[in-house]
Amino acid sequence: MDPKPGAPGAEADRGTRLVVNGDPLDWFEGMTVRDVLRAKNYVFKLIIVTVNGALVPRGSYDEAPVPAGADVKVVHLISGG
Amino acid sequence: MSTTTPDYTVRTSYTDDLETMKAAHRVLLEVPFTPSEPERGYNMRSLYVDLTTLTVKEKQVTPQMKDLFVGGRGFGLWYLWNATTPTTRWNDPENEIVIAPGPIAGITQYPGTGKSLVVSISPLTDIPIDCNVGGYYGPLLKFCGFDAIEIQGKADREVVIVVDGPRGVIRIEEAPLEPPDSHVLSEIFTHMYATGPEDYRNVSVVSAGKGSDHSYIGCLNFSWWDPKRKAARLKQAGRGGVGTVFRDKRLKALVVRGPVIKADLNHVADRARIQKVGSVINKEIHDLDAQQCNMRRQGTAHLVEVMDAYDLLPVKNFQYGNHPDTKNIASWVWDKRFTQGIPDGCWYGCTMSCSKGADGHVVKTGPYKGDVVTVDGPEYENAAGLAANCGIFDPDWLLESNFYCDTYGVDTISYGTLCAFVMECWQRGILNAERTGGLDLTWGNAEAQMEMLHQMARGEGFGVIAGKGIRQMKRIFAENGWGDPKLMNDIGMEVKGLEYSQYQSKESLAQQGGYALTNKGPQHDEAWLIFMDMVNKHLPTFEDKAEALHYFPLFRTWFGLNGLCKLPWNDIEPANNAEQPEPAKVPEHVHNYCEIASGVTGIEVTKEKIIEQSEKVYNFQRVFNLRRGYGKREHDWPPYRSVGPVTVEEYESRAERYDKQMREEIGVDPEGRTTEEKIAITRKYREDRYAKLCDAVYKRRGWTTDGVPTVETLKKLGIDLPELVELVKQHGG
Structure with a gap:
């Protein structure tokens, strides 16, 4: 399958960014919360995601869009021990 | 590794010589006692055993003990304080092993409520160690009638201490033949002291093993009977060498035989x-x-x-x-x-x-x-x-x-x-x-x-x-x-x-403190703050980190006072947790703990009272360390490996990360510098930050800049006992 436009390996929209937990991340058209988690290698399951302050339900990461310039917070809870 | 699941009922048996081993036992002491069941989580008595003199006695649990120390780790520390002097070594006869389950331990309506706390002076650290362990020993001991067992002295031969609740008897037996290793011993003693297969689940064995005989890192295994596997399973009181102390006392095992477990043996208030x-x-x-x-x-x-x-x-x-x-x-x-x-x-x-x-x-x-x-x-x-x-x-x-x-x-x-x-x-x-x-x-x-x-x-x-x-x-x-x-x-x-336990703390200053600022040494059961600090970036200032290093160690101390497991607090999360304020604290589960503590004891416990109860014990333990010549700033300093890169290959393996910090936070251009120079610059920066973290944490905890609780803090917490006040005064507190 071809990568989404702007995804790693594609050419477009390299200059547009978003912010994840205070750090910049390249944005691409059609980016979802799942894409953000994948890009950051956030594999932990006990997380809370907000996009521009709005809570994203846990079951909708695959579809939830992330707009250009978004402020994404991925709050990792505590586990183990 | 096999790709098929083995038959879970098949394993080597170690009971062939059980009758021979049993015949070699000799009763050294037998004392009757009146079994009882706790009322609102407490029996209001504990069991004291002196292995040197082969004496057993009951002690009253006083209202003051309940008020100041709650139970579990708190009781253990209090008994240990009274039993030892500032110079007692781990292998002196007066050192104790105290096992106390806590008032909530033994309820069956909420997950993670069967823990025992083990306290002793550690051969590794020379200060009190506390371990939180599963298995049935603590709850069964409570259901025989004791809120704690306190073991002092040293036996002159291999012994087992048996508390048999249904029979109302405590025995110290010479046990010469059994091998000390726990998977063998737990099986043998479960079979030896149960009245039959239906009774296996009412027996729990505490044991160590040959490794505890020759090392300072001995642990204790607490057994619980797995009826499906038909096996004695083990949970460990792992840290600090409590197994070493156990074997030094020539304890082969502790055995408890309790009553059949029922839903309300704790006789809770609500x-x-x-x-x-x-x-x-x-x-x-x-x-x-x-x-x-x-x-x-x-x-x-x-x-x-x-x-x-x-x-x-x-x-x-x-x-x-x-x-x-x-x-x-x-x-x-x-x-x-x-x-x-x-x-x-x-x-x-x-x-x-x-x-x-x-x-x-x-x-x-x-x-x-x-x-x-x-x-x-x-x-x-x-x-x-x-x-x-x-x-x-x-x-x-x-x-x-x-x-x-x-x-x-x-x-x-x-x-x-x-x-x-x-x-x-x-x-x-x-x-x-x-x-x-x-x-x-x-x-x-x-x-x-x-x-x-x-x-x-x-x-x-x-x-x-x-x-x-x-x-x-x-x-x-x-x-x-x-x-x-x-x-x-x-x-x-x-x-x-x-x-250290097994987490990298290099990129989380809060976790560097979460490890090194602990009372007993670097165990993650006080505070695990890496995600909050490093990933979420929720703790940007020293004061934020200090607040987390105040709250979480105290909240988690409370599990050890009550006989609780930490895992059901935050390894499962309510569906609506994300919508709660401060979701990292899992507020609904904190509320649950208030409910079960209140429901067991009949004393209203709020989230504020949880912290208050823990803070008394936490500060007491810090003063205990002080009494033994530790518990100050110099003892809270971590090895640099836990703070930053020690070697060239370590730095270079994460060079982008360290160079970025140098450029953006330290304000130094890494270009043209040797790796050795960059290691030195990074080290100075990170160690300075750790020192500032100590300052902030000590201040938040009400301690001096040298890490000593102040007299005012002891008074505020109601633990201004004369000998504690005298101690902290001697150290500028």
């Missing part, structure tokens, strides 16, 4: 109140665990690949945080290897059921070679410490080391960390075959790791030196002129004499 929150969390676990941590299938082993992904898995003595071969020891391996569908709760009613077991392991080495055993675990700490941290990424060898550490009574965490240390010493030429007696401690050499453990159990060779722990090894190696003391101090992962 059972409906407990059931109400219990049914809610049990539904959460049923509905949500598979989507969250999968504790019911994988236990804490679910964390292996998570830690690897965040560069937090200790690899090769905490040099690195991930490894391509982590996949070989990751959760999906254990999901297949653990027998599924069996209730694996280490206490009745625990629906989290995370005490996973790997059945059918055929032992490869040592005295049990060829035997078929059930391995209790591996949990995350074992996988990270015994495997990844030593460069061993083989699940079968991990099962082997996990099994032998447990049955020998050796703490898997300390053993994993000290193995990693000696392997790095080998890498850097501090150790060689001549110095280790031929052990080739190359990274990844699982057979050498096992042989060192067997040596420890036999009391032979380099294994005995390793078993003294990292602090003593550093001293011995330096005295022998084998290596640079400064380098060994940097890479030897211990604080206060206790080996």
